[in-house]
Every structure is written in C-alpha cells, then in structure tokens.
Amino acid sequence: MAGNSLSKFNIKDRFDTIVAFGLIGIVLMIIIPLPPFILDILLAINITVSVMIMLLTMFTTEVLQFSVFPTLLLITTLFRLALNISSTRLILSEAYAGQIIEAFGSFVIGGNYVVGIIIFLIIIIIQFVVITNGAGRVSEVSARFTLDAMPGKQMSIDADLNAGLIDESDARDRRRKLQMEADFYGAMDGASKFVKGDAIAGIIITVINILGGIIIGVVMLNMDISKAATTYIRLTVGDGLVGQIPALLISTASGILVTRSGTDENLGSALTRQLTGFPVVMALASAVLFFLAIIPGLPTVPFLTLSIGAGVGAYFLYKDEKEKVIQQIETEQAEIIETEKKEPENVMNLISVEPMEVEIGYGLIPLADEASGGDLLQRIASVRRQCAIEMGIVVQPIRIRDNLQLKTNEYVVKIRGTIIAYSELMPNMLLCMDPTNENLDMPGIKTVEPTFGLPAVWINKDQREEAEIKGLTVVDPTTVMVTHLTETIKAHSYELLGRQEVKLIIDSVKERYSAVVEELIPDLMTIGELQKVLQNLLREKISIKDMVTILESLADNARNTKDIEVLTEYVRFALGRSICNQFVDENRSITVATLDPRVEDIIGNNLQKSIQGTFPAVDPDTTGQILNSIRYVLDTVYFHENQPVILVSPKIRPAFRRLIEMVYPNIAVVSLNEIPNDVEIRTEGVVTI
Secondary structure (H helix, E strand, O other): OHHHHHHHHOOOOOHHHHHHHHHHHHHHHHHOOOOHHHHHHHHHHHHHHHHHHHHHHHHOOOHHHHOOHHHHHHHHHHHHHHHHHHHHHHHHHHOOOOHHHHHHHHHHHOOOHHHHHHHHHHHHHHHHHHHHHHHHHHHHHHHHHHHHHHHHHHHHHHHHHHHOOOOHHHHHHHHHHHHHHHHHHHHHHHHHHHHHHHHHHHHHHHHHHHHHHHHHHHHOOOOOHHHHHHHHHHHHHHHHHHHHHHHHHHHHHHHHHHOOOOOOOOHHHHHHHHHOOOHHHHHHHHHHHHHHHHOOOOOHHHHHHHHHHHHHHHHHHHHHHHHHHHHHHHHHHHHHHHHHHOHHHHHHHHOOOOOEEEEEOHHHHHHHOHHHOOOHHHHHHHHHHHHHHHOOOOOOOOEEEEOOOOOOOEEEEEEOOEEEEEEEOOOOOEEEEOOOOOOOOOOOEEEEOOOOOOEEEEEOHHHHHHHHHOOOEEEOHHHHHHHHHHHHHHHOHHHHOOHHHHHHHHHHHHOOOHHHHHHHOOOOOOHHHHHHHHHHHHHOOOOOOOHHHHHHHHHHHOOOOOOHHHHHHHHHHHOHHHHHHOOEOOOOEEEEEEEOHHHHHHHHOOEEEEOOEEEEOOOHHHHHHHHHHHHHHHHHOOOHHHOOEEEEOOOOHHHHHHHHOOOOOOOEEEEHHHOOOOOEEEEEEEEOO
C-alpha cells in the first residue's frame, strides 16, 4: 500500500524539489526559533541520516557509487550547525531544549558533571584530531596520486582501444569514470574541512552555552550559581552529544569511504574474506593466547577462552579451505570435460581471422612499448581517425602482435590473415630521403622507402641536423611504419569495407538524414548492393565521406537500373567536384591526357558485359600499344602535383580503367561528366596507337 502511495505521488521523481526546500528550511532554522518538540524531531532525523550514511559507505564497492558524499557532507554539517543554533537559543532563553537533549545530558553525566564534560571533549578530540584529520589527509594524497596517474591510465585506455579489447563507448565511459574519481577525491579533500570547522564550532558553542547559561540563569532567571551550573552544564553536554555523535558517525563514514582500495566487494565481505584467508595465522594466535594464559599473574580465564575460540576457528577455516580446493579441482575437471565436448565450437573460434593486423619482429617491440617511450599504439589510433576523415571508411581496431618467426626488425601488414605489405626498419636510426629524387650523399645504410619506393638512407640520430641543413627529409622509424600502414589501408580500403562496416556508416547517417536512408534501404537497394558501389569508389581511391550525396544519387537512379557499374557512374557524376578537386591547380584548371578517337572506337566497339562489370575485349598487341603510349605520355607531360589524369568518354570509362589498372593503378581515369563547368580542361597529351 505504501509503495502504491509513493508511486501515486511520484516522490522519487520529485525528490530534487524536496531537497531544494529542505536546504531553504535549514537556512530558515538559523533565523526562526523552533519549539522543543520540533527540535526533537529534527535531532532524531539528524541521527538517522548519519547512521544511514555510515551504513551506505560500508556496503559500497567503489567510491563513485557514493559520489554525492562530499556535497552531502556539507549539507549535514550545515544541518548540525542550524540545530546547534536552535538548541542554543532554547537553552539560553528557556533553560530547556527538548526531551532528546535532556535525556542525553542526564544519561551521560549521571550526576557527575566533570565526567560528562570530559567524555564530551574526548568525543570531539577523537573526531577532530584522529578521524577527520586522517580522512582529510587520505583524501588529499588520493587526489594527488589520482591526478598524477591520470596520463598513464588514459594511455592504458587508448592501448586497450587500439588493441580491440574495448570499443569507443567503453573507452569513453572509462575516461569519464577516471575524471569523476579525480573530482571526487579533490572534493573530499575540501569537504573534510567542513567537519573540522564543525568540531571547532562545537567546542565554542559548548563554552558559550555554559558561561552564557550560568550568567543568564543567575542574572535573569534568579537562579543560584549551583543550580544554574547544574542546569546549563547538563543541557550543554546533552546538546553537544546529540550534535557530535552524528558528526562522529559521518566522519567515520568519510574515513571508510576514502580508505577503501579497489575491490568488487563491500566492506563486510572484504573483511571476512581477508581476515579469515590464512587459517595458520589464527592457529598461531591461539598458541600465543594459550602461552599468555599459563603465565603466572595474568588472568587465565580470558586468555584461555580466547585461545580455545581461536583454535576452533582455525580448525574450521582449514577444513573449509581444503573443501574449496577439492571443489575447485572438481570444477576444473568438469570444465575440461565440457570443453572436450564442445571441441567443434572451439575449432570454429580458431579459424576466425582479424580484418587487419600488424605483426612486428622482436627488435621493433620497443616502438609499441609505452614504458620504453614507444608511441606506435597512439599513432595507429590516429591512422584510423585519418582514414575516417579522408576516405570516410570505418577501419576496425588494428591488432598489433609480435612474431618471433619474422626477422628481428621486420614488420608485415595483413588483411584477413594475408600478407599485403612488409618492410624492415632500423629502430635506433632515422630514415633520410631526398624530396628532389637526386642522389643522396649522406653516409649510412642505403635502402628503399617502403611506401613510395624512393631511394633512402638510414642514418644515425646525431646526423639529423646535418641532413636537415642539406634540405633532406628525415623521419623516425615509427613514422615510416605508420605512413606505410596508412597508404596500405587507402590502397586496400575496398577490401576492408564489409557489410558490417557499411551498416555502421548507414546507422550514423540515419541519425541525421533518416529520410534518404529510409527511401533507399531496403526498398531500392540492399546493404550488399550499396557495399559494392562503395567498394567501386574506394577501388579508385574516391572518398565516400559524403554519404548523403552518394545515397541521394542512388535513390534517384536505383529505380531505373540495378546495374552496380551504372549506379557507380551515376554516383561519380554526383561526386564530380570532389573527385576533380584533388587534380585542379590554383588557376582552376585540370591537366589531362585524352584518348585518340581510334583508341576510343576500338574500346567502345569491343565491350563485353559480365557479372563483374564491363571489360574491353581488345587483342594483346593493341593493348600493349595503348600501355606503351600511356608510358610515353607520363614521361612527357607535367601533371599537377604529379597526379596523372586521363580524360575519356563516359561510355568507356569503367572498361578503360579495368584495361590499365593492373599496370597503372595510380592513374586517375575520369569522364567528361565528372568535370565541373567552372574548371578549365588543359589537354597536354594524347594516348594513341
């Protein structure tokens, strides 16, 4: 019934409003006098809240489960000070402050006011000097060490992300949790000062109540000094105890919370497991207690009783430990049997391959070891971001493994378990290259730069300044590997784009442009058909980052044809400006080579359609003449930024691309439809036969 009432009035949902009014009420308590019976209720609430807070700290398993504690510490301190002011007002004005304060004062003092005052002072000293001071120091040190450890923990999170152990969402949650933990300890360091101030205020209020009460009792209430002292000391001690006992509980709770180390157990479970984890310790304690029991002059009964209890406890703990070992062995045997039964499933796990991985030799391990200053993991993470920005593709986490079968300084790049690229590095040297392609005159180990095949030299690190003065390009081994990896990904991006990656891209686009996605998929095209179009674009190194334009073009034309090659050409027409932008110079012109009309006629008249697309059925001699003519054009024409472009008619563009791609994979083949009207076409060469 009570649960239904709470649900009906939505108490939980409106608790923020209740808290706001509660804070305002605490401030009003300082100003407005309270009658004794209301003060009794508020004092009881104060004690209840402090008990609940201490119990919560005992059952939490990590500090962030009670991250509101620093703010709650401030609120409870303010609440106690407001209660102290209200009780002081009643004590000094009426010589009575309710039944709770009266009961606490009478019970603790018990007729001896000196003992009562001493007990009250001891409680304040314990809270102020021992618990609060220690908890504050632990918070300060924890905050400092947490901040110092943040860079290392951040790098560890990035390493797990690059290794594929976690995804982007898990990494983001871990970073947020790490920041919240640092903020918590920093806030606790400051919040502990509130409790110290509260203890000092308690001492001052106690002195004021006793001295002020005696003066008021004698001067204004016509009491004799003895009666005034008796009355106000009893009320003051009761008031102090009612306020300081909850304060002591909350201080203890703060100490428990900040001294908890990382564990998945609450305080009680951790204490039980760790204190009873070594039966031999309890057995030794039993022997020591028995020895103390037989020493003449020492009480025999207490020590002998404790010795027997410790011995019995050690026996049962040893018995339980033995049973756990037997149970663990039986569990392991059962798991082995179960594993053997599921052997086919395990074999299936063994044949899975990674989308992409990098294997390194033993000598290159320091490049990936953060403890040795290696930053390969972070650099590879930037490669994934760079590919997403430039090509618009989602590259799955790249695995990095050491392979003792490789040469010491060798690395290989694999796509789905197949070696795609490999090279060797000198980890303690620098690679020197001449951007002008002239002869290098630097002493060192001659080699070939793996990415672009340029002649290069491995030089010592102390030769770097000399090489840079000569205008040579100098890079470190990690940069060489990362550059090689980046270009390998771009060249084989169409192989890395699977249906799962396409689904991720579509889901991302759908969040902002749902209309175009819902129009196209799945009514007009499937994920697989869209994948083939995107692969055709990536095969010619065309970025698919502008997915909205690609999807809109497909939605416009997919009703008329299902031919993937034709749809790809429609998309290329829509992306014409971005395709040509990389070839356009500062004068808004593009330098191209064209085909002789005879070459266009030969290719156009010999087109053959297949499932894989359109191919030119040209005889080998003619093909050789065309390829030789292309070589002559490449040697004689200066293309913008050395990016050769051949301009052909839209009809034969896919077929001509397939004709030359095996020999000239880096030549861009564009059609007239793909060049914007505001770009000037400069024809500098002609491919003839």
